[in-house]
Amino acid sequence: MIRHLIPRFSAGRWSGGALxxxxxxxxxxxxxxVVAIQWLGLMIEIGLGRVR
Structure with a gap:
């Protein structure tokens, strides 16, 4: 139960083909x-990208 009280952070990069x-x-x-934060069962994920 204590592990749910400690926030978890994650960051990474992504790429792929455009539509x-x-x-x-x-x-x-x-x-x-992308940056993600998970705490108390809630997850917030923010991603930014651009077409090249």
Missing amino acids: TDDGSPTGDEVRGG
């Missing part, structure tokens, strides 16, 4: 990062 296509041979790529 849009600009017609170039390489296509579009999406890159970004």
Whole structure:
């Protein structure tokens, strides 16, 4: 039970293909990062990214 009282933090990066296509041979790529906080059974996750 004590482990639920200690907040857990997590951060990471992600990337992948975009749903849009600009017609170039390489296509579009999406890159970004995410930060997550979990405490008392609640989780808050914030992610930001951009299309390259």
